[in-house]
Amino acid sequence: MTEQHASSVIFGLDPLWLAVSILLVVYGVIMLEKFNRAVLALLGAGLMILSGVITQQQAVAGIDFNTIGLLTGMMVIVAISQKTGMFQYVAIRSAKMARGEPWKVLIMLAGVTAIFSAFLDNVTTVLLIAPVTLLITDALGVRPYPYLFAQILASNIGGTATLIGDPPNIMIGSAAHLSFMDFLTHLAPLIPLVFLVNILAIWWIFGRDLHAEEEKQRIIMAFDENEAIKDVPLLKKSLLVLGLVIAGFSVAHNFHLEPASIAMFGAALLLLLQTFGQPLEAKDHAYEGIMAEVEWTTIFFFVGLFVVVTGVEHTGAINWLAAQTLHLTDGDFNATVAAILWISAIASALVDNIPFVATMIPMIADMADSFGGESALLPLWWALALGACLGGNGSLIGASANLIVAGFAQRAGHPITFLVFLKHAFGLMLISIAMCHVYLYMRYLS
Amino acid sequence: MRAKDVMKTEVITARIDEPLCQLLPHMRKVHLRMLPVVDHDGVVRGVISTFSILEHLLPSYVTSGDLSDLSFAPDIDLMRAHFADQQQSNITELMEEALLVTPDDAALAVAAALIRHGKHECAMVVDEQQRLLGVISAGDILNGLAKACGND
Structure with missing residues (x-):
């Protein structure tokens, strides 16, 4: 690949070292958490082009518009459907189904979080469920930490199950041409088991001590979930489009359609239905409101990151890294799968898993020749997905959703500290990854 | 016209070390929704209002x-x-620190624009050391204008 980089790099510098330096500086400064990560990624992307490592054309070709489109489309759909109050409805309904018993409420809320996280992004899920959880724990008079802890774990576990559950899966699915059904058949079967083991551990750590007075449990039963539904016509439209989009994802592969096309079409359809029959001014107003809710910072972060990784890829550095990894594992497939699983998990617990996965994807793709073609790479992709998604549970900074929940807890006067979370979560993450290791071994390697 | 021409100089203030249980009965007695909070040197440190107290009684x-x-x-x-919990809380925990202040020689339009964009109906007029000189409300500005136009 070395011949692909631009002919003249600024000051006659070595393109490989320049590109790798840009990547390392960008990742390093992202880790410091002093600057916005999207701005850093875009600066890095700009430097890759301005210094001559890659041309603008190569940079644009390196942006995975399937990932960008899928993320944007789902953000629009969620921005509209959250206005209906359906997520609060489900959370309250589940707490009532648990009859307000503290431990059962914890399981139900964690379960709801896991299921929503499998189909929506994790941050949105916890943003919607955590406030209701705090209200419920206030009503029950129990401390919220075990509930929020369970929700953090559940959001990352649930997100692992599907193509659209977590950004790493979106990126992996897109790069490796894995369909929604591929993720459902290969990853989803393991997820309930991981969830169960984590819940059992949470019971062991906290659940045994959760008690609430009967009078307070009755308060939970007095919640009226129907009041949470704000807009019944919009609810029907949102459910229709969400149903169509998920059905679309399931069959997209058969029609040679990419998930981004389905998500963007669903977003456009819901934008149309949302204000159908209203005057143009009201339509424009609603449309602009929804567009403002799309997390453009995240989208631009992805754009910048794809360009930075493309720059490094063009210099042959990632190819070299893949060769070194294979050298270390002696070209042994089982050892490579294990290395990717465990390294991804530890790395994702410590740093943002999105740039990590963005770098790993071309590296794994480069291993195709060594292992006998693209189709042989499947277990490696699953190892990366499992490691990167579940690794996020290892520490409070492992995933954005963790930090969002910690923010809620802090404001509510029950801060979740880094070390306390680490103490409870890191071991659980290792157990989850060990389960993945056994699963991968039994299903693909033995 | 300047801010000092229309401001009210007799201002009821809250002390910085006052607990809520003392302040609230006082606020109700004088029928004021908002009081400037000043320290021992008369320097403005914040604003306490029924609204900011209410905000602290609701969950985050x-x-x-x-x-x-x-x-x-x-x-x-x-x-x-929460109300019971907050009774002994110091005003500093309940007040707003983002201040709407204007110097006393500010033009009336400057003060009006400040009030227009702020959350409260009035701004505090301060000297260079941030010491409280008076307060200026939307009503004070309108009264000042009416007077100047001879409509009084």
Whole structure:
């Protein structure tokens, strides 16, 4: 690949070292958490082009518009459907189904979080469920930490199950041409088991001590979930489009359609239905409101990151890294799968898993020749997905959703500290990854 | 016209070390919704209002807007519990620190624009050391204008 980089790099510098330096500086400064990560990624992307490592054309070709489109489309759909109050409805309904018993409420809320996280992004899920959880724990008079802890774990576990559950899966699915059904058949079967083991551990750590007075449990039963539904016509439209989009994802592969096309079409359809029959001014107003809710910072972060990784890829550095990894594992497939699983998990617990996965994807793709073609790479992709998604549970900074929940807890006067979370979560993450290791071994390697 | 021409100089203030249980009866007695909080040197440190107190009695997930609608919840007596908890709280924990202040020689339009964009109906007029000189409300400005136009 070395011949692909631009002919003249600024000051006659070595393109490989320049590109790798840009990547390392960008990742390093992202880790410091002093600057916005999207701005850093875009600066890095700009430097890759301005210094001559890659041309603008190569940079644009390196942006995975399937990932960008899928993320944007789902953000629009969620921005509209959250206005209906359906997520609060489900959370309250589940707490009532648990009859307000503290431990059962914890399981139900964690379960709801896991299921929503499998189909929506994790941050949105916890943003919607955590406030209701705090209200419920206030009503029950129990401390919220075990509930929020369970929700953090559940959001990352649930997100692992599907193509659209977590950004790493979106990126992996897109790069490796894995369909929604591929993720459902290969990853989803393991997820309930991981969830169960984590819940059992949470019971062991906290659940045994959760008690609430009967009078307070009755308060939970007095919640009226129907009041949470704000807009019944919009609810029907949102459910229709969400149903169509998920059905679309399931069959997209058969029609040679990419998930981004389905998500963007669903977003456009819901934008149309949302204000159908209203005057143009009201339509424009609603449309602009929804567009403002799309997390453009995240989208631009992805754009910048794809360009930075493309720059490094063009210099042959990632190819070299893949060769070194294979050298270390002696070209042994089982050892490579294990290395990717465990390294991804530890790395994702410590740093943002999105740039990590963005770098790993071309590296794994480069291993195709060594292992006998693209189709042989499947277990490696699953190892990366499992490691990167579940690794996020290892520490409070492992995933954005963790930090969002910690923010809620802090404001509510029950801060979740880094070390306390680490103490409870890191071991659980290792157990989850060990389960993945056994699963991968039994299903693909033995 | 300047801010000092229309401001009110007789201002009831709250002391920085006052607890809520002392302040609230006082506020109710003088029928004021908002008091400047000053330290021992007369320097403005914040604003305490019925609104800012109310904000502290609601859970953080409500005031942050993450769960702004509670119509589905029964009365769980959260506010009464918080109200009891806050009785001994110092004003500094309940006041707003973002101040709406204007120098006394500011043009009336400057003061009016400040009030227009702020959350409260009045701004505090201060000297160079941030010491409180008076308060200026939308009503004070209108009264000043009416007087100047001979409509008084």
